[in-house]
Amino acid sequence: xxxxxxxxxxxxxxxxxxxxxxxxxxxxxxxxxxxxxxxxxxxxxxxxxxxxxxxxxxxxxxxxxxxxxxxxxxxxxxxxxxxxxxxxxxxxxxxxxxxxxxxxxxxxxxxxxxxxxxxxxxxxxxxxxxxxxxxxxxxxxxxxxxxxxxxxxxxxxxxxxxxxxxxxxxxxxxxxxxxxxxxxxxxxxxxxxxxxxxxxx
Numbered sequence: 001x002x003x004x005x006x007x008x009x010x011x012x013x014x015x016x017x018x019x020x021x022x023x024x025x026x027x028x029x030x031x032x033x034x035x036x037x038x039x040x041x042x043x044x045x046x047x048x049x050x051x052x053x054x055x056x057x058x059x060x061x062x063x064x065x066x067x068x069x070x071x072x073x074x075x076x077x078x079x080x081x082x083x084x085x086x087x088x089x090x091x092x093x094x095x096x097x098x099x100x101x102x103x104x105x106x107x108x109x110x111x112x113x114x115x116x117x118x119x120x121x122x123x124x125x126x127x128x129x130x131x132x133x134x135x136x137x138x139x140x141x142x143x144x145x146x147x148x149x150x151x152x153x154x155x156x157x158x159x160x161x162x163x164x165x166x167x168x169x170x171x172x173x174x175x176x177x178x179x180x181x182x183x184x185x186x187x188x189x190x191x192x193x194x195x196x197x198x199x200x201x
């Protein structure tokens with residue numbers, strides 16, 4: 001993706017815009033851990049190249065009515081991922097879309113205690129997935145299997161999953177991720193469009 005700037009003495013020149021190429025947690029991930037701590041509040045983003053980016057370059061959309069915003073964006077080394085901080089942790093049953101506005105690239109994350117397989121529901125297949133993980137048949141990320149937040153995956157997490165599934169007051173499904181925002185053209189893009197339009201008339 002590129003933006004355009006006018007260089008003195010010359011015409012418009014393309015200026016590349018960095019895009020999100022990966023994140024930690026990865027886009028599409030669901031935090032299945034239980035407890036009063038809440039879901040993710042920090043996201044590490046790897047961009048296509050280093051650029052001077054700040055928190056105002058990002059937006060966040062949520063499926064929950066409780067307000068959430070970006071409170072900070074830092075990078076410690078030009079080769080490190082950019083850390084983006086949210087104003088609050090994700091709430092059970094919530095999905096967010098974190099968007100880098102200049103490139104309109106984004107990641108989607110969810111929080112659903114007990115959703116071991118990450119399919120957006122807490123149900124029987126999650127029990128089977130947990131059994132396979134405990135038996136070494138499958139591997140899943142720690143955020144999907146360490147349900148009691150002890151730092152290790154063990155039979156206590158299986159018991160925690162059963163508790164979650166038997167609790168009738170716990171949210172058991174996630175909505176779809178919010179639809180990506182459509183990026184508005186930048187001032188320089190509008191200027192370029194006007195310049196090109198004037199050349200054809």
